[in-house]
Amino acid sequence: MSETKKLSLHPTQIVVLAFGTAVLLGTTVLMLPISTAAGNETDLVTALFTAVSAVCITGLTVVDTGTHWSGFGQTAIMIMIQLGGLGIVSFATILGLLVSGRISLRDRLNTLTEAKIVGADNMPKLLRAILLVYFGFEAILAAWLIQRLHFEYGYSFGDAIWFGTFHAISSFNNGGFSLYSDSMMGFNSDFFFIAPVMFAVVVGGLGFPVLIELHERIWKLNRQPGGKPRRFSLHTKLTLGATAVLLGLGSLFIGALEWNNPNTIGGLSGLDKVWNTIFAAVMPRSGGLNSVDISQMDTATWLGIDFLMFIGGGSASTGGGIKVTTMAVLFYIIYTEIRGETAVNVGNRRLPRSIQRQALTLVALSTMAILFTTLFLAATTDFSLDQLLFEVISATATVGLSTGITADLPDFAKVWLSVLMFIGRLGPVVVASALALRVTKRHYELPKERPLIG
Numbered sequence: 001m002s003e004t005k006k007l008s009l010h011p012t013q014i015v016v017l018a019f020g021t022a023v024l025l026g027t028t029v030l031m032l033p034i035s036t037a038a039g040n041e042t043d044l045v046t047a048l049f050t051a052v053s054a055v056c057i058t059g060l061t062v063v064d065t066g067t068h069w070s071g072f073g074q075t076a077i078m079i080m081i082q083l084g085g086l087g088i089v090s091f092a093t094i095l096g097l098l099v100s101g102r103i104s105l106r107d108r109l110n111t112l113t114e115a116k117i118v119g120a121d122n123m124p125k126l127l128r129a130i131l132l133v134y135f136g137f138e139a140i141l142a143a144w145l146i147q148r149l150h151f152e153y154g155y156s157f158g159d160a161i162w163f164g165t166f167h168a169i170s171s172f173n174n175g176g177f178s179l180y181s182d183s184m185m186g187f188n189s190d191f192f193f194i195a196p197v198m199f200a201v202v203v204g205g206l207g208f209p210v211l212i213e214l215h216e217r218i219w220k221l222n223r224q225p226g227g228k229p230r231r232f233s234l235h236t237k238l239t240l241g242a243t244a245v246l247l248g249l250g251s252l253f254i255g256a257l258e259w260n261n262p263n264t265i266g267g268l269s270g271l272d273k274v275w276n277t278i279f280a281a282v283m284p285r286s287g288g289l290n291s292v293d294i295s296q297m298d299t300a301t302w303l304g305i306d307f308l309m310f311i312g313g314g315s316a317s318t319g320g321g322i323k324v325t326t327m328a329v330l331f332y333i334i335y336t337e338i339r340g341e342t343a344v345n346v347g348n349r350r351l352p353r354s355i356q357r358q359a360l361t362l363v364a365l366s367t368m369a370i371l372f373t374t375l376f377l378a379a380t381t382d383f384s385l386d387q388l389l390f391e392v393i394s395a396t397a398t399v400g401l402s403t404g405i406t407a408d409l410p411d412f413a414k415v416w417l418s419v420l421m422f423i424g425r426l427g428p429v430v431v432a433s434a435l436a437l438r439v440t441k442r443h444y445e446l447p448k449e450r451p452l453i454g
Helices: 011-031 044-055 071-086 088-100 105-115 123-152 157-172 191-204 208-219 234-258 271-285 299-311 324-339 353-380 385-396 411-426 428-435
Strands: none
Touching: 011 044, 011 071, 011 411, 044 071, 044 411, 071 123, 071 157, 123 157, 123 191, 123 208, 157 191, 191 271, 208 234, 234 271, 234 299, 234 324, 271 299, 299 324, 299 385, 324 353, 353 385, 353 411, 385 411
16 A cells, blocks of 8 residues: 655745745735836846845845835835844744644744754744844834934934834844935934944844843843853854954954045044944944945955955844854864864863864855855956955845945846845755755765875
8 A cells, every 4th residue: 555645845945935935925016016116117137136135134235225116115125124034934933823822843843943943842932032032122223213313313203213113124134224325324423323223233143042042041030050140052152252253353454444544434533433433343244234335445344344244143143144153163173173183172062073064064155156156247247356256245145235336237147146145044054955855864984085185
């Protein structure tokens, strides 16, 4: 007797399909005449690029978000940013919980795959925490920006609500979209506007596991038996430590090169230079907003920002890139190899070999995608190599910063960058595992033989 095997998809495949469906729906909505402002036209490539950039919370644009799109189109973009940040699968599961009051095992696996949270056995509690973190931070930031725009800049209350809400969602989700043609440049002398935006980008880029752990172990003062405070997990330590180091070194690097540049930070005065230097170091995490003109920066500054964008934010966050924990793991692998040791240790913990292989694989795939695309565009367009490298890394790491060439790229380049943004949002390893139909496990090992290295 033969049994019909039920077709089932791996959770990672469902994540890819969910994001792909969201992109197709977003493209369709943006193609509607109601989405485009009067006097403008939207072609398929523009709609596709914008939808991918919004769903994949990148922020690269080929048209001015504030003038090309109507209020309906801007609202659609804002919703796509929110869905992309929260996670299409997680969002659908949350809706299922609210409607039915229960969650299936398959929904649990799908959500955990999207959020990359291991060991979360209480799914309703996890989803409530995600909702609290997301909408709580967004609501607080939106309220602050609304009152700032209304009382300080004279916006009508309706306009203040719209602009404040849009930029709060874009900031916390590391979306990179702005309704202003010059992004945040109009506020670069207002510390009380750009500082909350910076803070939201950093918090959004830490990731679900870190934020939930901070909530559980600091705000709730959760303690171990005996009254001793619980130790932070290795993941949280690496994320917070690497984030602090990168933000500190990034600020020093950008400040040193741009401090006297009259077209960027040098054109500001007093403490405004400091805040905008830090702002410029924060945004490559995947924030994608800018308070000074990126196109006027020194090419050496571009290269430094390339490095920051490539690393990105924390795992399971709204940030892109290879993630700060991946970079930290690579650092400890190199440090261990230099010392001639066999086991990679971080503090009093040993890293599994599987984690080391995942880190190396992720970096290799991302690097190959960036190099191949940069070489391809260098051979087929007239832009300089440093401009193209900046643009490609920004797309792959889902950052959204640009030297100003995005709109002038040919259509085939825009489509390819859309593919990179999609892959960059989901992660090369997730995409590869989603395409693999089965995993083959060897039940034997082959003889060892060492090739020469170096």
